[in-house]
Amino acid sequence: MMLSCREVTRIVSQGLDRKLSFSERVRLRVHLGICDGCTNFRDQMAFLRAAMAKLADESPKP
Amino acid sequence: MNDFRSRVEGERPYLLRYASLQLRDTQAAEDAVQETLLAALAGEAGFGQRASLRTWLTGILKHKIIDAVRKASREAPAAGADEFEALFDERGHWIEMPAAWSDPDASLDQKRFFAALELCLSRLPAKTAQTFMMREHMGLETDEICKELAITATHCWVLLYRARMALRECLTKEWFGK
Numbered sequence: 001m002m003l004s005c006r007e008v009t010r011i012v013s014q015g016l017d018r019k020l021s022f023s024e025r026v027r028l029r030v031h032l033g034i035c036d037g038c039t040n041f042r043d044q045m046a047f048l049r050a051a052m053a054k055l056a057d058e059s060p061k062p
Numbered sequence: 063m064n065d066f067r068s069r070v071e072g073e074r075p076y077l078l079r080y081a082s083l084q085l086r087d088t089q090a091a092e093d094a095v096q097e098t099l100l101a102a103l104a105g106e107a108g109f110g111q112r113a114s115l116r117t118w119l120t121g122i123l124k125h126k127i128i129d130a131v132r133k134a135s136r137e138a139p140a141a142g143a144d145e146f147e148a149l150f151d152e153r154g155h156w157i158e159m160p161a162a163w164s165d166p167d168a169s170l171d172q173k174r175f176f177a178a179l180e181l182c183l184s185r186l187p188a189k190t191a192q193t194f195m196m197r198e199h200m201g202l203e204t205d206e207i208c209k210e211l212a213i214t215a216t217h218c219w220v221l222l223y224r225a226r227m228a229l230r231e232c233l234t235k236e237w238f239g240k
Contacts (some may be wrong), residue, residue, distance in 0.1 A: 004154025006147075013223040017197065017204045018215075037159030044230050047166045051179055052198035056171055 003031045008038045012045050066109075074180050075117050080120065084195045086188060090134070095128040103143070116175050118232075124200060128210050131192045146227045159231075163238040173222035176239060182232035186225055193218060 003011070011024055019029070034040050037054050077098060081176070087104035101122050109118050151157055167174040183191060193211065197203045202210075208218050 001065055004150070005156045006150040006154035008148075010219075011228050014219050016226075017219055029079055037156045038081070040160040040162045041230070044160065044163060044166075045226055047163065048197060048226060048229055049231075051170060051175075055176055055179060056199045056201070058176065 003027050004058070005031075005035065005038050006037070008032070009041060012042050016045060016049060066070060066106055067103060069115055070099055070119065070156050073116055074099065077123050081123060081127055083183070084199065085105050085130055085134075085191065086184060086191055087134075090130050094123060094130050097126050098123045112208060128196075131196070132210060132212070134192070146224065148225075160234075163234070166238075169237065178233065178237040179229075182236060185232060186228055189195065190225045192227070193221040194229075197222055 008028065011020065011028055014020070015024075015028075032042060075096060077095045078091060081094045082088065085094065098119060102119055109115070113121075129234045142175060149157060183195075186194065196207045196210070197204070204215055204218050204222075207213075208215050211218070213221075
């Protein structure tokens with residue numbers, strides 16, 4: 001069963017918060033292999049996490 | 063003693079900024095910082111020389127913030143319907159496909175980018191923002207957040223999803239759209 005883009009956005013987000021199941025990872029990979037929109041989305045989510053990490057330790061450590 | 067007091071007081075602006083980002087409510091942030099400073103002055107002996115003063119104070123502040131968030135979440139109404147459904151058609155396909163952001167990594171070196179990010183964070187609904195900040199700014203795991211906020215893991219994931227979707231749209235418009 002092919003994931004829809006809407007489902008992919010939820011799974012990509014949850015993948016940042018919990019370990020995805022094997023089946024979720026496989027179906028995600030299949031979808032991302034053919035969908036540029038969702039691949040861009042996935043990259044944006046990864047960037048957002050990196051940006052938040054930098055915001056969190058942006059303040060100088062004494 | 064007076065020296066300790068003035069050093070603690072000197073951290074107030076940093077702590078206030080930290081708390082404001084998390085709580086997005088000036089009064090609640092000031093209360094949390096005030097309680098932190100009082101606790102710190104009362105517990106000077108607990109500080110010793112083991113950590114930096116800022117790290118120690120931030121540790122106390124985190125607990126005060128969680129208390130404040132917990133209190134607010136008991137009072138806040140439940141969130142409404144999912145506005146992000148409108149991004150997809152009835153078969154779940156993007157109506158407008160996300161385009162790649164141009165050179166995002168270069169943004170991480172720019173102060174103005176972080177101003178845009180904070181602007182976008184400030185536009186999130188309060189509970190969504192608090193959950194997201196506990197996850198991405200404090201670095202808590204989902205199960206800790208669930209416990210602190212007394213919500214289910216599923217609800218937590220929904221809130222984090224909404225935060226990320228909203229931030230993606232906001233950053234696309236406010237920063238990457240230029």
